[in-house]
Amino acid sequence: MNMPIADVVRRSVQVDPTLAGCRLDQALAALLPEFSRSRLQQWIESGQVLVNDAPRRCRDRVWNGDAIRIDAPLRLNDDCAAQAIPLDLVYEDAHLLVINKPAGLVVHPAAGNPDGTLQNALLHHAPELAAIPRAGIVHRLDKDTTGLLVVARTLSAHQSLVAQLQAREVHREYRALAVGELVAGGRIEAPVGRHPTQRTRMAVVARGRPAVTHYRVLERYAGHTLLAVELETGRTHQIRVHLTHSHHPLVGDRTYGGRPRPPRGADPALVAALQGFPRQALHAIRLGLNHPATGEPMVWEVPMAADLDDLLALFRQERARGTDSS
Structure with a gap:
């Protein structure tokens, strides 16, 4: 049975130097992250993607300046089942949903996580999202990153x-607990791409995509610093990769940060909490954008995630203990 068609996707993009030499499907996945790679591959294989006005195969290479045009039917998301998964809704109207994502919730189905994702939950909460690419998800948070994420409710x-994200008009602010005592804030500008040998990781690599992260110091503790981090770009694992590249990985980041580093002589409760912290200490605390229907600037902020807040309380107690004993 043919699946019903919700609308037509028409997009035109151009290959930039960072994607020169990549496969067509890889380049499109980087240029249009709002669509799944499998969907892009289907469009390529059916001739609905043209490169310089000619059809190509998924494995064909693209080069700097190549013009890619998509004119394809957008079919319903019936390959992703609705599931009754609780959502912490911060805001909801006819155009938007803003969600406070918990740790452990994967944003959309992928290898190893076929269901139980935010996308499954969204389709249960708002079935009309089946007609929107990725059920309206336009940006991601890593599985174990908590905090604010916006979802589009209409095409x-x-x-x-998507246009606001590409124009860098969406304001995203995070709280990050980093290893090491940073003296001042700063700016990290370093290209991020797939790790050359460990394909499940990202890294700062010469041929990566441009990435800029801004940070400022909020609080200093023994051997650790709480940072306010703002993204100028939105590359995969950008904050985690940039802070690790700067020798200040996130607490709890087993992929990029290595083992916990409790302060010497710290209270056993803090040592145990650091060693047992189960995820990267990263929380998307603030989100700002222009409402897609009215153009009105909107800003949302949520409290710190409870597990990270508890860890910070122990650090503050340790700081006070050090002050009392001096």
């Missing part, structure tokens, strides 16, 4: 939010 809202 026009989806197009507006």
Whole structure:
């Protein structure tokens, strides 16, 4: 049985130098992250993707300046089942959903996580999202990163939010607990791409995509620093990779940060909490954008995630203990 068609996708993009030499499907996945790679591959294979006005195969290479055009039917997301998974809704109207994502919730189905994702939950909460690419998800948070994430509820809202993200008009602020005592804030500008040998990781690599992260110091503790981090770009694992590249990995980041580093002589409760912290200490605390229907600037902020807040309380107690004993 043919699946019903919700709308038509028409996009034109151009290959930039960082993607020169990549496979067509890889380049499109980087240029249009709002669509799944499998969907892009289907469009390529059916001739609905043209490179310089000619059809190509998924494995064909693209080069700097190549013009890619998509004109394809957008079919319903019936390959992703609705599931009754609780959502912490911060805001909801006819155009947007803003969600406070918990740790452990994968954003959309992928290898190893076929269901039980935010996308499954969204389709249960708002079935009309089946007609939107990735059920309206326009940006991601890693599985174990907590905090704010916006979802488009209509195709026009989806197009507006994608355009705002590409124009760097979406303001995203995080709280990050980093290893090491940073003296001052700063700016990290280093290209991020797939690790050359460990394909499940990202890294700072010469041929990566441009990436810029800004940070400022909020609180200093023994051997650790709480940072406010703002993204200028939104590469995969950007904050985690940039802070590790700067020798200040996130607490709890087993992929990029290595083992916990409790302060020497710290209270046993703090040592145990650090050693047992189960995820990267990263929380998307603030989100700002222009409403896709009204153009009105909107800002949302949520409290610190409870597990990270508890860990910070122990660090503050340790700091006070050090002050009392001096």
